[in-house]
Amino acid sequence: MRTDIDYAYELDAADPLAHFRERFVIADPDLIYMDGNSLGRLPRASIDVAADLVQRQWGERLIRGWNEGWWAASERIGAKIARLIGAQPDEVIVADSTSVNLFKLAVAALRARPDRTAIITDDLNFPSDLYILQGIADLLGSRHRIEVVPSPDGIHGPEETIKARLSGDTALLTLSHVVFKSGFLYDMAAITAAAHQAGALTLWDLSHSVGSVPVDLNGAGADLAIGCTYKYLNGGPGSPAFLYVRRDLQEQLFNPISGWWSQGRPFDFGLDYQPVSGMRRFLSGTQPLLSTALIEPAVDMLLQAGIDALRAKSQRQTAYLVALWEALLAPLGFTLNSPRDPSRRGSHISLGHAEGLRIDLALINEMNVLPDFRAPDNIRLGIAPLYTSFADIHETIRRLAEVVTNKLYKKYDRAPEVT
Numbered sequence: 001m002r003t004d005i006d007y008a009y010e011l012d013a014a015d016p017l018a019h020f021r022e023r024f025v026i027a028d029p030d031l032i033y034m035d036g037n038s039l040g041r042l043p044r045a046s047i048d049v050a051a052d053l054v055q056r057q058w059g060e061r062l063i064r065g066w067n068e069g070w071w072a073a074s075e076r077i078g079a080k081i082a083r084l085i086g087a088q089p090d091e092v093i094v095a096d097s098t099s100v101n102l103f104k105l106a107v108a109a110l111r112a113r114p115d116r117t118a119i120i121t122d123d124l125n126f127p128s129d130l131y132i133l134q135g136i137a138d139l140l141g142s143r144h145r146i147e148v149v150p151s152p153d154g155i156h157g158p159e160e161t162i163k164a165r166l167s168g169d170t171a172l173l174t175l176s177h178v179v180f181k182s183g184f185l186y187d188m189a190a191i192t193a194a195a196h197q198a199g200a201l202t203l204w205d206l207s208h209s210v211g212s213v214p215v216d217l218n219g220a221g222a223d224l225a226i227g228c229t230y231k232y233l234n235g236g237p238g239s240p241a242f243l244y245v246r247r248d249l250q251e252q253l254f255n256p257i258s259g260w261w262s263q264g265r266p267f268d269f270g271l272d273y274q275p276v277s278g279m280r281r282f283l284s285g286t287q288p289l290l291s292t293a294l295i296e297p298a299v300d301m302l303l304q305a306g307i308d309a310l311r312a313k314s315q316r317q318t319a320y321l322v323a324l325w326e327a328l329l330a331p332l333g334f335t336l337n338s339p340r341d342p343s344r345r346g347s348h349i350s351l352g353h354a355e356g357l358r359i360d361l362a363l364i365n366e367m368n369v370l371p372d373f374r375a376p377d378n379i380r381l382g383i384a385p386l387y388t389s390f391a392d393i394h395e396t397i398r399r400l401a402e403v404v405t406n407k408l409y410k411k412y413d414r415a416p417e418v419t
């Protein structure tokens with residue numbers, strides 16, 4: 001493979017999605033942004049949406065706004081996200097945070113399997129997901145046992161061990177579809193089928209797959225899912241998350257945070273809770289409308305680009321990055337901490353190095369690259385196919401090599417914590 005910058009320019013010139021980059025704010029053209037998997041870039045359209053929301057809708061329409069689109073926004077945007085994840089429009093709703101949605105759906109699932117005591121997950125899952133599960137087990141009287149199945153190598157998910165651990169006692173299996181450190185991509189259909197054979201419910205965390213990897217919840221028969229909107233969906237810092245409940249399960253499950261937004265007739269202000277039908281039953285209280293509305297512009301762009309085209313570009317780009325790693329960074333002591341097989345990984349690549357933290361600091365402070373770091377030594381490079389260019393990838397690898405070759409990391413000490 002060619003490692004010259006001209007090759008990157010050729011790949012960009014041939015990229016059918018390249019024009020989407022202009023629809024994002026690029027404030028510093030020299031800054032290489034490789035952290036779209038933690039906080040997506042700002043779509044230009046979101047600036048106008050935000051101005052209209054605040055000045056006209058809030059400022060002029062006042063309380064009337066709730067009947068002019070605010071009340072419906074959670075469902076309207078949920079229905080658009082549904083098209084990215086292989087779900088029906090009435091199976092997805094935007095609400096709360098990923099962590100809170102995990103709480104609501106995991107409690108609902110455990111209550112639907114009252115005679116079973118095992119919750120299965122893996123040690124590649126996002127720590128917050130494990131914390132939520134621990135809190136739930138505590139809340140429900142310590143009746144449940146959380147089985148955290150270890151990955152064989154810290155990179156690949158323990159698919160076969162998970163399948164073997166499923167039993168008639170498994171209430172819930174919950175995993176990140178794409179895991180946050182290595183980018184490993186689970187076979188959702190195969191794992192869901194195995195869970196169903198054991199009579200367990202499945203809850204998938206799509207935070208690192210939605211918007212970069214095709215997800216087929218209906219095709220896999222998945223029961224429940226949650227996901228984040230500020231990563232590949234570019235909803236902005238702290239934008240609310242989404243949740244999915246398969247249609248035939250919606251009436252069987254109960255939201256443990258049974259607030260008035262899930263009440264049948266909320267404006268009757270009756271004193272007894274009667275859950276509404278459909279996805280609104282998984283809402284709790286008033287939704288953060290301003291940040292909910294800002295999810296829509298980028299979701300529209302992702303739908304326009306098409307998830308299959310985005311995946312094709314992402315796979316070409318991760319493969320390009322891996323080839324550059326092999327040629328230029330492996331000789332400098334970097335290891336590949338992501339799956340080699342492009343069909344088994346999402347859209348970010350983790351590179352390890354004994355001096356990973358110091359290299360990361362030098363990359364940010366000396367080289368104008370924003371990567372992401374995950375302890376102990378993972379430099380995560382997120383590729384957002386809507387706006388990451390091949391030149392960005394080439395330049396990242398070149399600057400990483402320069403940091404090590406010229407020992408620019410030496411002036412940083414190992415102590416500080418990076419987020």
Ligand SMILES: *Cc1c(COP(=O)(O)O)cnc(C)c1O
Pocket residue numbers: 097098099100126128129176180205207208228241
């Ligand atoms: C980013 C991410 C979250 C985020 O949860 P919040 O409640 O928004 O803080 C949860 N799970 C996974 C797998 C993530 O990648």
